[in-house]
Amino acid sequence: MAEALAPGRLLDTAQRRRRRAETWAAWGLAGPATFLLFLLLLGPTVAVVVLSATDWQLGAKTLRFVGLGNYAELFADRVFRQSLGNTLLYVAITVPASVGLGLGAAMLIEARTSLQAFYRTVYFLPVTATLIAMAVVWEFLFHPNVGLVNLLLALVGIAGTHWLNNPATALYALCAIGIWQSLGFTTVLFLAGLKSVPHDLYDAAAVDGADTAWERFRRVTWPMLGPTLMFVLVIMGIRSFQVFDTVAVLTAGGPAKSTEVLLYTMYTESFHYFRTGYGSAITVVFLLFVLTLTLIQVRFLDRRVHYA
Template sequence: MSEPLAHSSVSDKRSRTGGVRTFPSPTASPARRRASTEALAAWTLAGPAVFFLFVLFFLPGIGVFVIALTDWQFGARSLSFVGFANFGEVFADAGFRASLVNTITYVLIIVPGTVVLGLLIALLIESGRSLRAFYRAIHFLPFMATLTAMAVAWEALLHPTIGLVNLTLVAIGLPTANWLGDENTALPVLAVIGIWQNLGYAMVLFLAGLKSIPQDLYDAADVDGADIWLDRLRTVTLPMLGPVSMFVVIVVAVRAFESFDTVKVLTQGGPGHASEALLYTLYRESFEYLHAGYGAAIAVVFLAIVVTLTLVQARVVDRKVHYQ
């Protein structure tokens, strides 16, 4: 009785597999289990970061975009959707256009100034023989200090009558100026303070990049006749610092776009709108005038501008970067 049953079961298996007898692979199951274990471990490690990234960044961003489509004001108990009317009002606002031009001008001053001076200081420190740690600490200190407190110190230094800057100019016979009260000097002075504040950060990154350049490249350059420091800088140092330079440019540009502290403490966007930056415009519309919907629209436009310029900047600079 058992033989026909066994024969029928084998026949059923062959019919289900097209007449070909198959055997389970001895390695498929362990490999599948290994892949599942690795995927579980990966999500276990990355899961909390992904969760907090969504909660702290993407979810608030979605909320800001939704608010930008409404006419809600802080303290109001009701709101209505107005579509993209707030965005049209943003682009039609002369004050917003002025703050956008000021911000772009501010970035165009800070980025090259910080990169060039940061690289120069890094080269000087690296070429020195003593007190390297001291000079690194001195130049990095402004980046570590609270910018609001430093802005108060700069306000005292730039005071039109008792400030140390004007007193020094009077002592050496040069004309003085109302540095923060003149529309021609307010924005450049804020840019100089921004360069001073970001200089140490760029210097540290360039020092790390200089440490990573192999000495063999400089020896080869000497053999090829590039024994002058300018030739070594042009043929070895600058090309090898390409990735670091690209990172410094992008980070400093983003930080410059986010400038707010010095504007709020020193000029409040004045005189007129001469030094008003985008973030200060956002702050004023949202928290002083309580126009939450309009302020959210400015925030969305600001984020779009920063992301677009960062991507374009990275793409353009990346083409000229030499990777080892």
């Protein structure tokens, strides 16, 4: 019996040794990436969270832990509350508009038989253009006297305003620029989504009697775009939360804080007033929003919306 068992035991040891070697190889291969992940992403995030609990100022040699003091100050701060409200409003306008218009544009382009590539390129151009350069163009468009927007409005008898300098309109003007810039992005994503809808389904719908434009959209296009729509919503949500460059170039948060947004507040607090601890607290709030959206994407997208 012992003789019969021995080879089996040998095999076990050999197997174990091989498995251990595999584990080492795996760590060796994943190691550099893991190290960089900690160094460049997780490390800074942890640092920001820690800093948000201090009163550290950029360049200062000492710091004091203030616990949740920064957060308490944050939510008592009228500017921050305005900033958060503005950001949420910006997201609430930009996301549905760019998603809706993007879906519409994608369906129009997809329905064409010719020039599809041309339209795809034209719509995508704003995404590739540098927003800061484009912001200058928008500044001209919104100019109260010589701007195209007001000239066009004058043609139909509507008196325009100084869009970017009027507290009542400045945020909406920025929303318009945001929508213009994201439209190509959502359009291209939806075009890809539409391409993956099996054409047989439209044929089946036609034979089944669901053949009006509305029924085709409701029975086939819309449900089949579920995964794409979810992805676009989350990505656009994250992108819109990150609005910064148009604010920095065109309005600097004004007039009267009407275009103050989270990232811009964070930027001024951290790099104008050097209140790094306070800025970190804003960053943490911002990160929480983005994290929530990402979790929605991971959970919802992978579980509920995929059919196959």
